[in-house]
Amino acid sequence: MKLYGSYTSPFVRHVRVVLLETAQPCEFIETDQAGSTAKSPTQRVPFLEDGDVFLTDSASITKYLREKAGQDYCKSAKELDDVCLVNTLMDATVNLFFIKRDGVDVTAVPYLQRQAARIQSTLAELNQQQWPASAPYNDAQIRLACFIGWAKFRNQIDFSSYNNLEKFYSGALNYPHFIATQPPQG
Ligand SMILES: N[C@@H](CCC(=O)N[C@@H](CS)C(=O)NCC(=O)O)C(=O)O
Structure with missing residues (x-):
C-alpha cells in the first residue's frame, strides 16, 4: 500500500493517524503539488494506491483503511x-x-x-x-x-x-x- 501526501496536510494527517491506529504497513510517499498534479485527478493530497485500488480523498481512504482492518467508519x-x-x-x-x-x-x-x-x-x-x-x-x-x-x-x-x-x-x-x-x- 502507498500513501501519497505531505507532512503538513491535515487531511493526510487524519489518514496517518488511522494507519497507526489500525497498525497497517504503508509506504509514505512525500508528494508536492507537481506530484499530485501528475498523479491524481484532484491534484491534491492525499491519495492512496493498494493494488488495483486507487482512492483520491481522505474520506474514502479512511473508510477503506478502517474497513480493511475490520473496523467501522462513521456508524451514525x-x-x-x-x-x-x-x-x-x-x-x-x-x-x-x-x-x-x-x-x-x-x-x-x-x-x-x-x-x-x-x-x-x-x-x-x-x-x-x-x-x-x-x-x-x-x-x-x-x-x-x-x-x-x-x-x-x-x-x-x-x-x-x-x-x-x-x-x-x-x-x-x-x-x-x-x-x-x-x-x-x-
Ligand atoms: N477533499 C480532499 C481535500 C484535500 C486537500 O485539500 N489537500 C490539500 C493539502 S492540505 C492540497 O493538496 N491542496 C493542493 C491544491 O489545492 O492545489 C481530501 O479530503 O482529501
Missing part, C-alpha cells in the same frame, strides 16, 4: 455529519490559506468573505458540541484535532473565543498517535 449519521462539518471547515480554511499565499486580498472578494464567515459559523457550531477529553476518538474527532493542529501551525485561526475546542485540543495533544503525526516543527 451524526458522526458522518460531524466529519462533513469539519471537512467544510478544513476545505474553506485551506482554500483561503492558499489564496492568501498567492497575494490575494481576501477581504476584497465577496465570495472569499463568505468562505471566511462559513469558517467562523462552523467553528461556533462545533464549539457548542460536547467533545471527549481524551482518546479513544472517532473519525470526526480525529479530523477535528488534525484541523485545529493545522490551523495553529499555520496561524490561520484565533481560537481564544472557542474554549471548548481549545480544551478538546489540549486533550488530543496527549494522544500518542496524534503526537507521532505532528507537522514538522521549526
